Amino acid sequence: QSALTQPPSASGSPGQSVTISCTGTSSDVGGYYYVSWYQQHPGKAPKLMIYEVNKRPSGVPDRFSGSMSGNTASLTVSGLQAEDEADFYCSSSAGSSVVFGGGTKLTVL
Amino acid sequence: EVQLLESGGGLVQPGGSLRLSCAASGFTFSNYAMSWVRQAPGKGLEWVSVINAGGENTYYADSVKGRFTISRDNSKNSLYLQLNSLRAEDTALYYCAKDLGVVVPIDAFDIWGQGTMVTVSS
Numbered sequence: 001q002s003a004l005t006q007p008p009s010a011s012g013s014p015g016q017s018v019t020i021s022c023t024g025t026s027s028d029v030g031g032y033y034y035v036s037w038y039q040q041h042p043g044k045a046p047k048l049m050i051y052e053v054n055k056r057p058s059g060v061p062d063r064f065s066g067s068m069s070g071n072t073a074s075l076t077v078s079g080l081q082a083e084d085e086a087d088f089y090c091s092s093s094a095g096s097s098v099v100f101g102g103g104t105k106l107t108v109l
Numbered sequence: 110e111v112q113l114l115e116s117g118g119g120l121v122q123p124g125g126s127l128r129l130s131c132a133a134s135g136f137t138f139s140n141y142a143m144s145w146v147r148q149a150p151g152k153g154l155e156w157v158s159v160i161n162a163g164g165e166n167t168y169y170a171d172s173v174k175g176r177f178t179i180s181r182d183n184s185k186n187s188l189y190l191q192l193n194s195l196r197a198e199d200t201a202l203y204y205c206a207k208d209l210g211v212v213v214p215i216d217a218f219d220i221w222g223q224g225t226m227v228t229v230s231s
Binding site: 032097 | 144146153154155156159168169170171172204209215216217218219221222223224
């Protein structure tokens with residue numbers, strides 16, 4: 001149950017795109033199609049942004065997209081907006097458990 | 110309105126116990142797996158435990174296995190987490206979270222509570 005690897009920080013200017021990676025192993029990310037992404041603003045509960053690698057829950061803007069290649073999943077935020085500034089966490093099924101990434105702080109410059 | 114409301118957190122000495130509760134409303138509770146996820150102050154998210162929709166199957170993170178017990182009462186739309194043998198490293202905000210998948214979990218949490226704080230300190 002080792003944490004997934006995310007870059008600690010990412011940044012971009014308004015209107016730009018930014019991609020956050022999430023690297024695991026064949027026992028988690030690469031072994032299942034159950035990768036999710038969460039956005040967390042300070043003092044708030046996490047919000048589901050992407051599930052099953054690339055599906056968006058109702059209400060999540062299509063500026064948020066997910067993908068996966070091998071043992072690495074990615075979240076892309078296009079057309080960055082000021083309100084996108086937050087912590088982002090990936091998670092993956094790992095069989096009988098769930099593992100989260102360490103989190104990435106996204107800064108909108 | 111779909112809602113989860115945790116309670117039961119507090120200050121406890123090392124080695125002590127607590128029971129957390131999570132009251133669900135606005136959805137058919139008995140159709141969904143439920144998890145507990147915690148977040149230590151200033152740190153990231155850590156999955157703690159999951160229970161399936163019917164309550165028959167439970168799983169735990171290695172860090173809490175043998176000390177924590179998850180349970181649910183579908184007649185009361187409630188989820189619980191019994192925390193025993195608490196350690197300083199268990200200090201965290203504990204969230205209950207609903208799985209998005211109907212009956213069959215997909216390990217994606219679409220509804221979260223506001224969290225209940227557990228502090229383990231002498």
